[in-house]
Amino acid sequence: MPRIELVSVSALRPALYNPREADAERLDLVKLSLRKLGFLLPLVASPDGEILSGHQRHTVAVDMGVSRVPVLRVEVPEARRRGLNILFNRATNDIPLQDTEQDMETALRGADVRTLADTLPDVAPDSPAFFPCMAAEMREVLPLARQNVSHFVRHAANVGRMLARLGVHLPIVVTPDGSVINGVGRLEAAARKGRKEISVVTLDTGRAELARAMLNLLSMDFRFSGDSADFLRYGAFRRDWLRRTFLGRAFVLPVYRHKRLSDVRLDEKFMAKWKAACGDTVLDFGSGQGDEARMLRDVGIRVTEFEPYPACNNVVNREQGRASAMGFLSAVRAGTPFSAIFVSSVLNSVPFPEDREHILRIVAALCGPETLVCAAARGTKSSAWGWVQEGESLSQRASRSCTFPLRMEKGVVLGDVATAPKAQKFFEEAEWLELWSRYFGSVEAGLSDGMVTVRCRKPLAWHPRDLAKSLRFEFDLPYPDGQRMGLVRLALQAFSMRLGLDLEGV
Incomplete structure (x- = not known):
């Protein structure tokens, strides 16, 4: 299984085709997340340094003066990188299929993350505490799956399964008692696949609620223009x-x-x-x-x-x-x-x-x-639109399609995300x-x-x-x-x- 490594920020380059755009307010939230939580999950990049996931965190880390960032390197053919880049919009969010960027934004406002952050001290950049994902440990899948089965999200599991097929094995984030903060879909996918172990980052209870909001609700809008x-x-x-x-x-x-x-x-x-x-x-x-x-x-x-x-x-x-x-x-x-x-x-x-x-x-x-x-x-x-609207009551066929709604226009969804993304109106x-x-x-x-x-x-x-x-x-x-x-x-x-x-x- 690929190993997470600390890499110089200068050794990475953003993908020019990345369709996600961040406004100043959201970049400020990314900075807040790094200040209080550090890197709970690594960036994902190709062997030649092209960022596939984590563009905003990389940008903010450079702005903060951070010298290194944690990176999971994966071999992905260039023809599939665009699709994987889009897939990552849902790869680290434990959210239902029907939730849009607007739904996530509303929920994030309701979480009052700045109040949660005010109670926590800053983490020193470049210190070991700034890289929790580097301390990830392997734990048994089955006990964690049994404990968190009531929170399984079929769509998130489908995304996790697709990532695993591409060789992307991100850790899950849990509290000390084993409650999943982020990555329940990756956990479910591992359990269904019959994997024995999964990489786990354990986060203290005091940071759990902030991490839950930042990892599951903080997302960037798609802006499809040009290429x-x-x-x-x-x-x-x-x-x-x-x-x-x-x-x-x-x-x-x-x-x-x-x-x-x-x-x-x-x-x-x-x-x-x-x-x-x-x-x-x-x-x-x-x-x-x-x-x-x-x-x-x-x-x-x-x-x-x-x-x-x-x-x-x-x-x-x-x-x-x-x-x-x-x-x-x-x-x-x-x-x-x-x-x-x-x-x-x-x-x-x-x-x-x-x-x-x-x-x-x-x-x-x-x-x-x-x-x-x-x-x-x-x-x-x-019925196809009903699959999107009804979310977790979907058929297995609908779940496998890995489709999710886009905010760019009413009635538009994005499907075939990991292979050849296709917008459907x-x-x-x-x-x-x-x-x-x-x-x-x-x-x-x-x-x-x-x-x-x-x-x-x-x-x-x-x-x-x-x-x-x-x-x-x-x-x-x-x-x-x-x-x-x-x-x-x-x-x-x-x-x-x-x-x-x-x-x-x-």
Whole structure:
């Protein structure tokens, strides 16, 4: 098991992709925590010194004049470091799944940590007492687990299990009588794994309440911008395990609004009704792995696909994304009339409101007066959203997803955190209706099996400058290798030719 070591502060460097931001007030609380408690847990860093967890403590330690900090070094592939960095936001907090940064902030205020701190003496920086985690001892897991089982938090245990898989074995912090102050999830994960021992930092009772608040409630907000925002954008790809064996809700919507999807057969009777509603030349905008497009082609439908983030083995392929975009733009340039356009579960995976606006504007620009647009997305009445809201009553499947809510927008959660983080937006019915009504004059919104749905016609007028802006965004999307799609000029030319406008000059 990796050993905690004292490392010069100058031997460590912050990760440039760290999306967590601390304001002056919270950095002051971090300083207060170090002054009164020292380092109860180590920083986590790669062998080459890149900080994976503990950016704020490192910053404050430098400001305090501390010469060394405790570090747990772990080997993590560079491709997974961003996800691990985000995962650490929940790795050391014994909190329920549904708690947001706002909930933690409110609870921290209620803990009155400054009053608790006033009763405690300062710990001298660089003294042995400043590094309690260096005095961690191995203790038996089973007795500690039995004593603290009533405080087990399934979500925290799931995070602890993921950290252990990555070789990150942080100590837990307990009082002298064995009551866990922090790390109950790591303890539960160790117990379920059948580990015999776990690293334990024992803290005197007088510091326990301050430590409980600081370790479990003090967190920094996420601010996804720049590279961090792009990281969520290309994380939107459809996962391998989400292969479709039947049409999704958006594709079935023109014929059935509530029929169970697995019961829909693309037989002659169904397809006659489907063609009457949708025609036979359609666009699948955000086609994922192309499953539905293939099904429709097999029954004689002409399908144009556009998928900027195709993935194989959960790895996004830029060249395939460019190829899909160029095929789509070729159809646009040729003036291919789309009798129907489908946006199937796409908007759930688009992480930012302005990005969704770009998609809807482009879709509206491709519509004729009678083009049918059908879309569906998970709503706040879906079982998946219920998993987040109900917290510890979740199914085992939901717990394994390691999902937690983000404050950046209502209804947004972050999942697949330890592998390829993916933001998911869940829509309220009124919000969904209002979104589509900004772009179409005829909008029929509904709810089907927890999904919000919409059937639209009659695109509303848009300004060429706004469409050009949306095309510049959508056809220069980022990719994991640091490159971008790079097809803006081609997109502007294709849409200009189709619409009879000069979009390049606006």
